[in-house]
Amino acid sequence: MMITEEKFYKNRRNFLKLGAGALVANEAIAEELLKLKELVPSDSEYAFNYVNFYEFSTNKSDCVEYAKKSNLEKRAINIEISGLCENPMTLNDISQFKRVDRVYKLRCVEAWSMNLPWGGFMLKDLIALAKPTKEAKYIKFTSLYDPSIFPDQASSFGVIEYPYVEGLRLDEAMHPLTILATHLYNKPLLAQNGAPIRLVVPWKYGFKYIKSIVKIEFTNTQPISTWQKYNPKEYGFYANVNPNVAHPRWSQARHRVLGSFFKEDTELFNGYEEEVAFLYKDLDLKTNF
Ligand code: MTE
Numbered sequence: 001m002m003i004t005e006e007k008f009y010k011n012r013r014n015f016l017k018l019g020a021g022a023l024v025a026n027e028a029i030a031e032e033l034l035k036l037k038e039l040v041p042s043d044s045e046y047a048f049n050y051v052n053f054y055e056f057s058t059n060k061s062d063c064v065e066y067a068k069k070s071n072l073e074k075r076a077i078n079i080e081i082s083g084l085c086e087n088p089m090t091l092n093d094i095s096q097f098k099r100v101d102r103v104y105k106l107r108c109v110e111a112w113s114m115n116l117p118w119g120g121f122m123l124k125d126l127i128a129l130a131k132p133t134k135e136a137k138y139i140k141f142t143s144l145y146d147p148s149i150f151p152d153q154a155s156s157f158g159v160i161e162y163p164y165v166e167g168l169r170l171d172e173a174m175h176p177l178t179i180l181a182t183h184l185y186n187k188p189l190l191a192q193n194g195a196p197i198r199l200v201v202p203w204k205y206g207f208k209y210i211k212s213i214v215k216i217e218f219t220n221t222q223p224i225s226t227w228q229k230y231n232p233k234e235y236g237f238y239a240n241v242n243p244n245v246a247h248p249r250w251s252q253a254r255h256r257v258l259g260s261f262f263k264e265d266t267e268l269f270n271g272y273e274e275e276v277a278f279l280y281k282d283l284d285l286k287t288n289f
Contacts (some may be wrong), residue, residue: 032056035120039103042114044185046258053190054160056152064192070149072191083217084136091195097121104202107241107270111255118200120185124174139173141166144212166210167223177202203269203276205239241270245289
């Protein structure tokens with residue numbers, strides 16, 4: 001990871017004095033720590049062409065071809081916010097939320113990574129508007145279901161079950177690093193990247209970054225995500241990036257950086273340990289993978 005080492009470690013020492021809880025509780029400090037990491041974005045060609053979007057295809061370049069014909073970019077944001085909250089609504093207008101621009105590293109469970117410059121807003125701002133009730137413990141996200149544009153949804157041999165579903169614990173969703181992205185490389189999301197709006201949770205494997213979201217529900221039971229349902233032994237609910245927990249079919253200790261000749265060591269929580277480890281202090285990361 002590209003870090004201005006000296007500056008980062010000097011400041012990190014100061015932040016650590018505040019204690020981990022205080023550290024992330026303070027959004028300004030989270031933003032400051034991110035700036036200090038100074039990731040250099042990968043070549044945008046990777047983000048636009050090396051994509052996973054099973055609704056289109058399991059083949060990365062076919063995804064791009066189908067996406068071009070889908071007109072997904074032209075769809076307005078239209079998310080049903082429901083479940084255990086005081087203010088259920090249909091979300092269309094996101095201009096009310098403060099825009100954030102963040103360069104995060106995306107680490108795919110397939111053991112490759114790229115650094116992506118997202119634009120969007122913090123999910124916690126939407127949660128504050130929806131006002132979850134005391135019973136709400138999780139958030140469930142659902143992707144668009146439209147067999148007229150998604151060939152794998154129309155096929156009777158579809159690879160996974162649709163619509164694509166993901167979930168987060170409410171405290172993970174409220175973390176200032178968790179964003180809903182509408183832009184990538186300063187342009188509105190392309191269809192293949194999950195237009196018009198998708199989730200970004202930088203300390204988790206890429207499959208948590210659910211695309212083309214149409215529904216967000218507050219629940220009191222843990223949602224079962226698409227890949228977890230497909231194969232619970234291989235894909236867990238948490239999906240936190242962890243070099244010490246191997247995928248049953250390959251190691252997660254190292255990964256290929258797209259655009260670089262070299263592999264690099266995978267870091268716990270994808271390098272965001274300082275910011276997020278406190279969320280999991282009571283959790284066995286080996287069994288809750
Ligand atoms: N969301 C939906 N709806 N369908 C998908 O197939 N693939 C996931 C995630 N979100 C996927 C999805 C996976 S496996 C990854 S790695 C990331 O999207 C990839 O995001 P990108 O193609 O924009 O890099």
